[in-house]
Structures are given as structure tokens and as C-alpha cells.
Amino acid sequence: MILYTMMPEHLIFQTDSSEYTKQKVIYYDGIPFLVEETETKEWQIVRNLSTNPADFLQQKYAPGERFPSSFET
């Protein structure tokens, strides 16, 4: 199917609202992270939103790392 329209795709095919609740921004050690909840009720880092380049050098802040949701600050 080809849609010849200038409407953006996200206006025509709206995403299910449950998709939006999967990810959220939380603070961990004072650093903002975009996280996803895992099956084990932990947070898994999707993106490190810090502007401090030193925060990217630590393994525990790398994408894919997990931490318990109680560590959220």
C-alpha cells in the first residue's frame, strides 16, 4: 500500500498508548537515564542522558546495564 499524503506517518498509524509507557526517564546516582522495565522488575538502561562525558566511561551506566528499581533517586 502506498499512501500519497503529506500527513506524517505517526498521525495516520497511531501507536498504541502502551508503547509509550514501556520507557521512562529516571534519575540514578543523580544522572538522568532513559530506561525500560525488564521482566525481573529491574530497570535496563536504554540511553544515558547525561551531558558529563565522564559518566559514559563507567560500565554501570552503559546501555544494557540493569539496576533494581529501588535504586532510582
Added chain:
Amino acid sequence: MEKERYIAFESESDPNREKNEQVAENIQQLGQTNVPQMTQDTNIHCLTIVGQIEGHIQLPPQNKATKYEHVIPQIVAIEQNPNIEGLLVVLNTVGGDVEAGLAIAEMLASLSKPTVSIVLGGGHSIGVPIAVSCHYSFITETATMTIHPIRLTGLVIGVPQTFEYLDKMQERVVRFVTKHSKITEEKFKELMFSKGNLTRDIGTNVVGPDAVQYGLIDEVGGVAQAMKKLREMIDAKKSEGTMLQ
């Protein structure tokens, strides 16, 4: 409760085995084993503008997006923190919302600390004003910037808008870019309205050295040049401060 359980689990397991598991997990998830461990306070912060610049409509999570509600408080924090002396803005964006892009660009332009931008990969569309908003801009040799007229659904606050409205909006972008870079309005508009470069659209895809030639970007270079320039600017600002006293 959850925390207690977690700690108990950690104390039970053999640290070595856990480390190996950790490494295996990293290889599985990231294709890499380790990054250097160090914590260091740094006087230069780095702001990354990646993916789409998200506007008033939240994009689905599979999109990589830069959200202005994240970026603007970070810029404010950078302005306020006395330990931060300079800001490096790294761009690899396809563009996005005009108003959100201009908001970020205006925030960066009004920052009192030295700022240097570097375009890696792409700084397209509304990424152009963000790239030029910094005090000094770099582009890598292979990076490109697409300059094209603003394209909208025509819906503004849910209502289709007139051509004049969109023309005014475009004028804001053109004015911002010409004010913050060495490119002339004539040249910028010529690039914006040229035909035959993009499929079914008007505009130009400007590659690194050409962007410098047109005066849009200050210099071709990578991270080393950008950091060197930023340090020079910080030193210049410091010596300026001492001279005034």
C-alpha cells in the same frame, strides 16, 4: 523489600562467576566487553543531538529522538554550574520539529559559556540552525547537511495554516542561520530552493567541505580540532576576565 532481596542475591553469588556472567551479557547485548573505568570531573560537557528532534507530539519509543524537555534543562544546568567552562554539541540528526529545533538553537546561542558544535554524519533540516548556533562550528569531511524549505502537514495547533504563516516560519529559520553563520541570505535561499538534488523535493545536500565554503560552518575537522578550539576559547575567556580586573 526488593532491595534486600537484591543484596542477598549478590552476597550469595561468587563475585568471579558474576563478573563472567556480566561480561557474557555485555557481549550479547552490546558486542563489547568493557569500557575504561574512571571517574573524573570535567570542565567540558557534551550535549548530543541525535535522531529526530521531537516536538509537541511524542514519538513512539522505537524512534531515536532528542526531546527538548530533556535538552533545555540540561542547557540551563550547564549555564548555572560554575565547574562547567565549555560545551561541545555533537550533532547527528535528521531534523524534526521546527519550533523545538529553534528553541534548542536559541538556548545554545544565548549561552554565556564557550560552545563548539561538531556535525558528524548528518545535521539535516532543523539541525542546521542548531549547528550554527554555537560560537564555533565544525563538520567532519564526510558529514552532510540537507538544506530545504520547511515542510509541514500544514496543521498548526490543529488548524491548516496559510502560506503566509509557513513563509513567516521559514523566514525565522533563514534569519537565524544567516545571523549566526557567515552564509548570506541569497546563498542560503539559493541552496534551499535549488532543484535536481533531492528526490521529489527542492533543496541541497551540502557535504562537509562545501558547507565550510558556503560559510555555513566554520571549519572541517574532527573531535581533536573541536576540543582544541573549545579549550582555546575557554582560555581566552579566562584571560579576558583577568584583564578586566
